[in-house]
Amino acid sequence: xxxxxxxxxxxxxMTEFTGQRWHDMGGQDAGPVVPExxxxxxxxxxxxxxxxxxxGKGLFTVDGLRRCIEDLGxxxxxxxxxxxxxxxxxxxxxxxxxxxxxxxxxxxxxxxxARGETYGQCAEKPDD
Amino acid sequence: xxxxxxxxTMMPPGHIRTPAYLRGKTGVVERELGLxxxxxxxxxxxxxxRTSLFRxxxxxxxxxxxxxxxxxxxxxxxxxxxxxxxxxADHAP
Amino acid sequence: MPHDHPTHSHDGQxxxxxxxxxxxxxxxxxxxxxxxxxxxxxxxxxVTTEAEVTQAIEKMDARSPADGARLVARAWxxxxxLARLRVDxxxxxxxxxxxxxxxxxxxxxxxxxxxxxxxxxxCSCYPRNLLGLPPDWYKQRAYRSRVVKTPRAVLRExxxxxxxxxxxxxxxxxxxxxxxxIPRRPVGTDGWSQPELAALVSRDAMIGVALxxxx
Numbered sequence: 519x520x521x522x523x524x525x526x527x528x529x530x531x532m533t534e535f536t537g538q539r540w541h542d543m544g545g546q547d548a549g550p551v552v553p554e555x556x557x558x559x560x561x562x563x564x565x566x567x568x569x570x571x572x573x574g575k576g577l578f579t580v581d582g583l584r585r586c587i588e589d590l591g592x593x594x595x596x597x598x599x600x601x602x603x604x605x606x607x608x609x610x611x612x613x614x615x616x617x618x619x620x621x622x623x624x625x626x627x628x629x630x631x632a633r634g635e636t637y638g639q640c641a642e643k644p645d646d
Numbered sequence: 647x648x649x650x651x652x653x654x655t656m657m658p659p660g661h662i663r664t665p666a667y668l669r670g671k672t673g674v675v676e677r678e679l680g681l682x683x684x685x686x687x688x689x690x691x692x693x694x695x696r697t698s699l700f701r702x703x704x705x706x707x708x709x710x711x712x713x714x715x716x717x718x719x720x721x722x723x724x725x726x727x728x729x730x731x732x733x734x735a736d737h738a739p
Numbered sequence: 740m741p742h743d744h745p746t747h748s749h750d751g752q753x754x755x756x757x758x759x760x761x762x763x764x765x766x767x768x769x770x771x772x773x774x775x776x777x778x779x780x781x782x783x784x785x786v787t788t789e790a791e792v793t794q795a796i797e798k799m800d801a802r803s804p805a806d807g808a809r810l811v812a813r814a815w816x817x818x819x820x821l822a823r824l825r826v827d828x829x830x831x832x833x834x835x836x837x838x839x840x841x842x843x844x845x846x847x848x849x850x851x852x853x854x855x856x857x858x859x860x861x862c863s864c865y866p867r868n869l870l871g872l873p874p875d876w877y878k879q880r881a882y883r884s885r886v887v888k889t890p891r892a893v894l895r896e897x898x899x900x901x902x903x904x905x906x907x908x909x910x911x912x913x914x915x916x917x918x919x920x921i922p923r924r925p926v927g928t929d930g931w932s933q934p935e936l937a938a939l940v941s942r943d944a945m946i947g948v949a950l951x952x953x954x
Contacts, residue, residue, distance in 0.1 A: 537657025544860030
């Protein structure tokens with residue numbers, strides 16, 4: 519019987535979980551530090567602002583922000599950018615706070631996406 | 647004499663601010679920071695019990711053993727009191 | 740928004756002088772869609788206003804390592820201030836008019852015998868209200884995982900090679916404190932003004948991966 523070919527990821531999932539979560543990375547092996555530094559896009563600054571504002575109003579805490587980012591899992595760390603993880607986390611926290619409902623956000627996202635193709639086009643609200 | 651403390655080895659799931667690499671390690675209290683809301687509760691939208699927070703200083707050799715670059719370099723981390731057990735005070739000269 | 744072309748900069752440059760990423764003209768991503776929708780929904784529900792969001796962005800943009808450098812220059816030149824900084828760095832920063840809000844700051848001083856370096860292994864905690872937003876590398880795996888185990892090797896990657904006689908102290912920001920490194924004052928700066936001294940202090944020196952510049 520041919521052995522099933524397994525990707526490294528599947529093998530990793532099959533090894534025993536010790537309790538050390540993906541984000542808890544102190545002491546693990548890694549490559550050289552790449553001195554990257556980029557400026558932030560406007561949408562990213564808006565995510566940052568929304569986090570500061572909504573947590574500042576007591577809707578959730580920075581601990582909740584961190585918890586939801588951690589709960590996104592390791593794949594999110596590898597496939598999502600920093601502020602993509604933040605907006606996903608802020609959203610999760612606001613849902614839990616009851617600030618809005620998933621369906622409300624979904625309807626609004628559809629409305630926004632219909633405005634155009636690019637961020638610039640979609641961020642522009644049509645005049646009332 | 648300085649307060650030697652050992653970090654718990656427990657590995658609970660969920661939002662924890664005690665890094666895994668420090669669990670089971672022994673250091674000294676560098677300073678007491680006072681009471682802060684427990685992040686393990688705050689993370690879930692619960693009120694966080696006011697909990698003692700300590701800056702604990704570890705020798706690199708006491709964390710990494712032979713893998714430490716320089717045994718007496720140090721690592722300071724803020725650890726909540728419920729993660730720490732006090733050891734007998736260090737009587738070394 | 741009443742702009743024809745929604746940028747918040749002149750000449751396509753952001754306040755730091757770097758070009759904005761070209762996300763404005765790229766196809767809308769799911770997460771960008773979420774940001775716009777979330778923001779508009781929050782405004783509709785009266786949780787915030789567009790003006791409040793803009794103000795928050797401007798407040799964060801106004802923060803930069805220059806604020807931290809001012810703190811360092813003052814610490815170098817005023818022993819009484821340094822004494823107060825050691826007791827309560829947050830209050831000392833406020834004395835300088837720095838709006839650091841509730842940030843619980845601890846200043847760690849480099850000396851002839853000790854070199855400090857800051858990290859957050861669990862996420863990316865950083866004294867952002869003092870220094871502005873952290874650099875990408877600070878938030879990435881290589882730095883976070885390695886600096887707590889082999890700080891000297893990591894510092895060498897930044898071009899900083901410390902002698903064995905120097906003790907390296909790594910600070911992992913695991914809870915409510917935020918850290919700023921007070922680098923050593925460079926030799927040959929006697930009598931320099933605080934602004935001249937501040938110009939020698941980089942963000943990287945206040946994280947601990949560099950020294951203050953020599954004249």
